[in-house]
Amino acid sequence: MKILLIQHLNFLNGSGGTEKICTFLANGFYNVGHEVEIATCQNIDGKPVFPLNTGVKITNIFSDKIHQTELKPLFNYKGYSPIKWIKYKIKKKIAKKANKEILKRMGGAEGLFKDNLRNRAQAWKSYIELQQPDIIITMSVSSVLEITFENKYRIPIVNSVNGRPDYDYSDILGYRSPFEMDLLRNAYKSLAGIQILFESYRDFLPQTFQGKMSVIPNPVPQFGNDEIVEHKGSKHKYKIINVASLANHCKQQLLAIEAFAAVSKKYPEWELHFWGEGDDFNFLNDRIKTLDLDDKIFLNGFTDDPVSKLKDSDIFIFPSKYEGFPLALTEAMSSGLPVLGLSNCSGVNELIDHSLNGFLAIDNDELAVYLERLIQNSELRSIMGKNGHTKMKKFTPESVIACWAFFLGQMTN
Template sequence: MNIALLFFGIASISNVSGAEKVFVEMANRFSERGATVYTIWNDSPGVVPYYPFNSQVKQVNLGFGKIKAPVSYKVLREISKGLHLNIKNRVDQYRTDKLCQAIRKQINLSKIDVMICYEFNSIMVANQLSQEKIPVVAMCHNSVEDQIASLTTLQRKEASKVTAYQVLMPSFVDKAKKFLNTDIYCIPNVVKTIPDSFVADLSLCKKIYRIIMIGRIDCHQKRPLIAIRAFLKNASRFSNWQLHFYGPITDSEYKQKIDEYIKVHDLHHQVIYEGITDMPLNVLHNADIFAFPSAYEGFGLALAEANSVGLPAVGFAAAPAVNELIEDKVTGFLATDEDDFARKLTLLMDNRALRVQMGKAAREAMKTYSPDVVWGQWEELLQKVVHKRIDE
């Protein structure tokens, strides 16, 4: 099978974010399973992907960098937004046309069996290239509320043209059906099986115990300050506990707010920002609890990786995807608010046996998302849409 993966909604392929990781991982795994894979994105010339592709994967960077549409198109777009006019976005269409022209010059589309889109910009490109002759599968990498419900009426109409739309959690299927008129399938992210040597031994008696957070430093989705405040409410009782948080700073003002809060309230210097880690498994291996204060997720790769290493987690009951990955009182705790988050952290910090019990349950739960299971589901979906188009 010849598969084209399209990803145009990113700032750069050199980013360390989860969607870029899934993009590269999918390309590598499909190629290993015998497919010919074309990865197509647009970045500045010569930019190197943060996550490495296998040598078999055909990499196509269109090389435009940021595409600047005519000023008149931008003005019209802003006027239509202000007046809530339901008209075509000329800026998006300009970029789509430019990307499509470049792809046609570099890819023989007659050889492509199916196209997979990573976000809405790629959907527009794929639909224009396909002309309903090539099956198109779209992916939703975050919650339905964040990535589908937020589309305009015209964008939802465009998204409904795809052959199939993939979402990450079972509860997202019915939510997506409220906005899209196409087939919806649930296929989760892959969670790698972790070797026993990397599994956290929570039974050990330690001088220092660690709570870990991994995620972007931003105030809208990842919200690390909530977990920091929750930890510091009771940190004075737990002098041998520390909270280490990792991730790129995407909101410098929010990071400054975190720093100021830590300076005032972290009396025993128990909260430490570690920057970006290239070795998350090593970090998680030496941890005891995973804190995950996200407002919403599409899946929560960092949470899943922590679970697979055998760490119990604390998240929020109202957070989409988080409230499905964490089984409350089994693999961790789901909190109702910040004070409850603090209470749930304290329960785990106070009880080593509970940490061990929940950690084992969390590791077992992640087997549902093993590579063989998830890539098998993807292959089944792709075969289905390709054969459906042939039958038509």
């Protein structure tokens, strides 16, 4: 079978969960004998971040021939020079006038969006017809829209949902215009099938979806019972860890900082370590300095070996606002760490069994209470870590690929 995986943005140089799962699926399908290609459309040079089998083909269809009408960027001068302020003020006024003319010519924001989308979709149509895959797997509903806008295919399309489904087509997580949400909902009509991560996510699919559905979780790395974190015995330093992009609006690292700050003076041997990159580095770093905890809280940057960082830690804290099937959390649990999250966070509240393998807090005050409880009790850390390790055993990579293979077989028979 020839399988085409499409992640139209962010695959090249991307280190997020979607890129990780796209790589996992490509490797998994290739290893069981399928011909596999990953396609993207990115105006950058780059390569995959996660290890990819050399037999998997990667194609970036981006071309200057795909015409895109761009609005002029608007810049606000943040310096102190009066001359430069005037200069940037004039440039901004000129750009605003140009943008107004562009939008008028294109029929407003909706017309501009659709025209650019139409040109990209035509490029995708030409590429897909040339490749003639047996099945297409899209890594987001946005990718579905990219290839199906004003296009029809006889090839079955299956979408992989890497979050709660409504996050993909609504404005629940941020601003999407009404016309964009309508386009995304209508894109579901083109799907032969969809994969969701938890049974409860079925309720968040739009009514426009009429294809087949399968619940398939994400894969979790597996470790032997003798490979997980050992919580017995004393150490000179203990580590609380968070692995996530530094995007506070979603990952809410500030809550972890505040919870740790509330108890840290009583436990000088404990540290809080963040692994990940993102736009909120300076924001979080400033808060750490304000709390005078820069000798206890560390923003360590990107790691290409998160599992080794997890196994060198004692507690995993993950106060995200929303998730799908959080890979870092499952890796922490598989490694034998007790885990902390928020009870109203999707995905997190599916994986953490309160008081069994970790704690689900209702707010930041409770997060600090549960954090201190784990700090104080190594036996509790050990019990919860082992319980989490046991729960993750059902999410083996082999079983996930087998579920996907069965589901794709239903789509092509």
